[in-house]
Amino acid sequence: MELSRLFVSDTCFFSPPIRYSPVPALSTFFAVNLRINRRRRRSLCSASNNDTLLAGGGPVVAGDREKHEEDLKSWMHKHGLPPCKVVLKDKPCHNDPHKPIHYVAASQDLQVGDVAFSVPNSLVVTLERVLGNETVAELLTTNKLSELACLALYLMYEKKQGKKSFWYPYIRELDRQRGRGQLSVESPLLWSKSELDYLLGSPVKDEVIERVEAIRKEYNELDTVWFMAGSLFQQYPYDIPTEAFSFEIFKQAFAAIQSCVVHLQKVSLARRFALVPLGPPLLSYQSNCKAMLTAVDGAVELAVDRPYKAGDPIVVWCGPQPNSKLLINYGFVDENNSNDRLIVEAALNTEDPQYQDKRMVAQRNGKSSVQVFRVYSGKEREALLDMLPYLRLGYLSDPSEMQSVISSQGPVCPVSPCMERAVLDQLGDYFKTRLAGYPTTLAEDESMLADGNLNPKKRVATQFVMLEKKILHACLHATTDFINQLPDHSISPCPAPYAPLLK
Template identity: 75%
Template sequence: MRGPCHTRRTRPDSGLDFCFLRPSLSLSLYYWSIQTRHEISSTQPTELRRQFHHRRFIIPDFHSDTCINRLPNPFSMDILKTSRCIPTPFRPPPLIPHSRLANPLPQPRNFRKCRNMCAASNSDTILKSTDNTSKEEDGYGDLKTWMDKNGLPPCKVMLKERPSHDSNYHSIHYVAASEDLQEGDVAFCVPNALVVTLERVLGNETVAELLTTNKLSELACLALYLMYEKKQCKKSFWYPYIKELDRQRGRGQLAVESPLLWSEAELEYLTGSPTMAEILGRAEGIKREYNELDTVWFMAGSLFQAKAFPFEIFKQAFVAIQSCVVHLQRVSLARRFALVPLGPPLLSYKSNCKAMLTAVDGAVQLIVDRPYKAGEPIVVWCGPQPNSKLLINYGFVDDDNTYDRLVVEASLNTEDPQYQDKRLAAQRNGKLSVQSFQVSVGKEREAVLDMLPYLRLGYVYDRSEMESVLSSQGPICPVSACMERAVLDQLAGYFIKRLDGYPTTLSEDEILLADSNLNPKRRVATQLVRLEKKMLIACLQATVDLMEHLPDDSVSPCPAPYAPTLKWSLSLSLVNL
């Protein structure tokens, strides 16, 4: 007997809603709707409650080993005739050859069998699997085989593996050229039927865009979807892809997880780095995302029981999605974040690479930007991200990253009687009362020169000088040699203080990195702080060079009652990370 939301198709001119839902999910949502109406009506007068009594059903618990008894005849045709289709929050991909989405609604006995089969992984996320089942035992083959069976056109790549540094984890898979490639060759082209986006998850682009403009981010929605799909075990169409994500455990090609999943002891490797504060801020953001899921727990508690999706599980899933999501260009909002099989984390990221995954008609393709020999790993561009973002998002650091940068935050003294005038002068020159200066690798001297006019403004204390500044055009007018030395002294002291915040020196970092047995997490953390120190040292050297060009009489002290503030504060609290 079909439930109220069975898989069906209607002619476009029939005037009927197009209902294409997984039977078990749709029927569960139908039962949930009826039960919710009963529970809400329990606070109403007895006469009204009586109206809903005959429609009360209790849905099978997705996370229980037994199915709860229902009232007699739950499939009454009278009820089905008067019930409308309740759309699922998630829509599976269209039926294609070999798809397992159109399986009949399982009976309670079969459902219990599936529950027993998957009981060992119920607390797992798409990150926690340690299943060592072989391909032959699994019956699904590897990711590439699954894709070939489901419409992947012939391509020029294959999956290879490298050992993991941790014997408790699977080896790392990566995409390599299956034949010699030349620049401009199409390595692979994944059809949209095998790409996960919000448009596909929700089935309606308008709904997807409404959702992403509210409190839940795209990554949270995708993480929640794959968490649900993993609960379906082998019944899920996406099972082979989720199995591959389990294997990777959110690790990049250096076999390192995002520091969002590191222990407190491991995070100490980043002591002194502003990346520590970024990690804490990102962790707090994930916690806020999780708290916003209260609405999901309330509205679909049978599908997403809060106890089955605790915060730690959600965070692991979120970080795993973060490590493999692709930001597609020139597509609609509901398709901009995509999970592409054969994409990251199976592809290696490189900052100086020009190849990108791009959306084409009905697919996502990769055109290589360099020649490859058969067996060589394929690399793609990771976007203009500094190394701190590369580490947090993907678990690696690129020594050749031309987009690497640091931030220096300066602010005018709010206690200065001339604060408002200085704020206006700064705004006129494109600066704010609290201004962040970007220090890009290789352009440290330019960054220092960009900071100086702003800092000089903060040192102005004479009213007549301030009036001269307000009447001038362009950057702040020069100050005396004495004042210039005070400005440079403050800036040099700031860089020295930041360097002193690291527990190791640059030379000690070099010694650590020379150790081939260094822990991979310690290695990437040391790579990051080493590159940060190099930029800070270059800034300090540029500042000292400017001081050496000042006249000798500039050493006399200059008053600076309201000097600007250069921020250097790192939140080192690991509570709730």
């Protein structure tokens, strides 16, 4: 990079960064923990079985009857699944006392473009199927309730039906997975307070807490479904939702649905979120995979994007999600995730006498008074180059310079070496502060991960915070490089009474 781009007469703004809209899509693993309502007769509830796994609870051993029960794939074939090219296999889970999780594997060699399976719509759970009315579905999901909450409530009541439910084999399979991701870990939404401390120093810990509170708000609105779509629930002789299920039960169901749901494209709103047997949680995520479940005429199918040998696990893609989303939604992280990123929020100082002028200039150049910058893994230097013009604008204090920026034909503002040093020092201090907020160093993280007996949740959390730290270290290194390119290191940073705020 040329030194002239760091100081002297530089542009205040470059092109705005690409904004992705992550799609909630493929993931893994489910378990709805339904507890019998003590106020109801025991004869009404049939969900508590010896072979039911309780999400977040202790290990439960499968009863002998499981050996004689119909497996998921056989059930699907009986109800319309055409011949397919996959089988279900077991994946042992280290340091986990529960049953192994299942996964979908190729039953024969596959080539790029081959359809691995095609699940008929009669075996797909969507709001259109649940509510039987697209208008009601749209009304519910625009009236304080999400599709995920409605789908979770439906399967919670279905589970109370036990073997009487058409979906019993599918629910039993989801129970077996216990909401575990491909690393055998549940979403942090189901972690205890002490387990959340594994994420100390990361903003994701607060995100998890905020997400749980959002789920609580949805729980408080569940009875809306009962009263607006009462005909749906006539088959269930149970209490209204908030009386039939505690918040903890609903949270487990919601987290499980969130980790399993598929976001279908080019379908009606009432069908866009779907639960697809043989899809998640039985398919694993891979960041360099582009195969996704697709809605076709009367079915949802998966065409593979790579060759497979018989026995290979089938992988899919769940959109350009950073590791923070993968962890919260699905309980795993991807060390090779090209979409992994951190957020840096910068804000113009509202106490600055020139705040309104600076706000106008920022908006003119595609930025806002509170601007979110996405720092992608491996592209930290580019992210800093996007931040610097915005920060320089915040450092301007001379009214004549500000007027020059306002009246200029292009987005040009003067940048002195002392201002550039002040901006870079602020950035460097910001990254150092964020790194100091973690209780462990990168070296300590690597040492912990070398322990084969490390608790699975702590292992995933450690992998996650280690990847965050690597991005922050790369940002700090790039900032130091920029400082070293300044021509005169004896120059003191210029004072900045109204410097931008970083968080």
